[in-house]
Amino acid sequence: MAKTHVFIDGEQGTTGLQIRERLAGRTDIELITLPEAERKDEARRTQALNDCDVAILCLPDAAAREAAAWVRRDGVRIIDASSAHRTHPDWTYGLPELDPAQAARIAGASRISNPGCYPTGAITLLRPLVDAGLLREDAALAIHAVSGYSGGGRAAIDRFEGEAGDGGRPPSFQVYGLGLDHKHVPEIQQHARLIQRPIFVPAYGAYRQGIVLTIALPLGALRAGVMARHVHAALADRYADTAQVRVAAPVEDASTAILDPQALNGTNDLSLAVFDNGALGQVLLTAVFDNLGKGAAGAAVQNLDLLMAAR
Template sequence: MPPLVFIDGDQGTTGLQIRARLAGRRDLRLLSLPEAERKQPERRAQALNDCDIAILCLPDDAAREAAAWVRRPGVRLIDASSAHRTDPGWTYGLPELCPGQAARIAASPRISNPGCYPTGALALLRPLVDAGLLPADHPVSIHAVSGYSGRGRAGIEAHEAPAAGEPAPPPFQLYGLALAHKHVAEIQQHAGLRERPFFVPAYGAFRQGIVLTVPLHLRLLPAGTTVAALHAALQARYAATPRVQVLPPAEAAALAHLDPTALNGSDDLRLAVLANPAHGQVLLAAVFDNLGKGAAGAAVQNLDLLLHGA
């Protein structure tokens, strides 16, 4: 009999997307609670212990609580919240993070889905740190703009169904101005950085999609580091990874702009190394769908690893 999968929080933005992706699949069964029981702790706890795999699409505190409710050995968890992303007892759910990570996910009972912004940041940074091209104590700055769905249901409603009398959201807004965003620790840990990176996120007036960039000065990198070496390190890491595309140097050089919506509706991640060699400046860039590879797509990717192996 196919494994039984329970989505705890299947009416939120990510949960609805995951449910839609799993509808009609024959390699699993979905366990659903009636609407009247979705917020009953005892019914949720029972479902969590009746299933084979649970996907937690909950706020952080609720995800910690739900994970603690699991008592039956053999129940495997995928947590889409940020509650366990730096917890050593959970496997970090970015299969492309480093060699062997997909196999570690496939064998793990507890997987923490990566955040949307960290997915792009880590895809750019971790290979360069591993290759010795980006020192672990480098002062890294990360700038990213997401569609308003990154705020979840509140962001979608504010833009698409505002309450009467509510002011229209601004077309662009920076946030996390206290430089204490919860993604910072996640990025630092899984990129292998010793120094805390700057992370400056923003929302734009478009529904979904992300552009994330990391500026670098070649003179601050190890002697002899070139634009070609940075590109080669990314290309080598992702050569056999179908979901991650590294733009060839000529295509990257021909870009006039980056469209955050370019990969909407897909689970792909597109990386580029942009440069001004005359001034020794490099811009690492990632484009992807915050609801795809950045959320629901990543959860389903990890679910497939649990179901079918690496």
């Protein structure tokens, strides 16, 4: 069988390096790599983008839009790891677990937009509940997530792991996005099929990678008569046949439960759970995964495999 030629544009960035690592040793793929002196050369990048079978863009948003426009050969398929095209109607959203037909859509697409790390957790929790009619589409939701500092890219990694500068080490925990305009919010709203824009509050912890994301469902967010067991059943049913997403069994004594953001580091897995206090009528949704795995590089390789299987 002929090898699939893959070009990672931006391969020296955090996500690009992770993708290379995950593809190392595979005999069904041949990576097209530019010498260091040519990585910023527009002509050489354009040639590589048009010579490959699959281009994976690990670039800032503006550069990703530019690189995508340089691809003119019809046979080239693009996986964009930036946020440039995640709500674009002409690009297929690269979350295979979005609904039962999404993996097939990705396999047949020529332009795939890889999901953001935070949206991956939020959408996998919310979309099945909206589809099942359990969660009100107009519910006012607040989403909170804590990621390892690698979620901030190379600059954040250098701040945490490099020599402390005049400003010293970054704080061990920092909440950001306080303008409530984080770029992931439109992506979450669109693909979770929410009518109201959710409030999203992200944070970084002083550990390298891994995410814990939580969504508290206030009274009135769920439709009349819906209880935590219905929510759990909807998630378990949606992801019963998926390889990467698992739904944890209900915990008898949730007061003893602990969520470790690093529990799935190095994998492409995503763990969802439902906690509740029946006496108070409150439900908490949680997701744990690797922001560099299912939240970035692992998802890109998963989508690459779908494209290759369809060749």
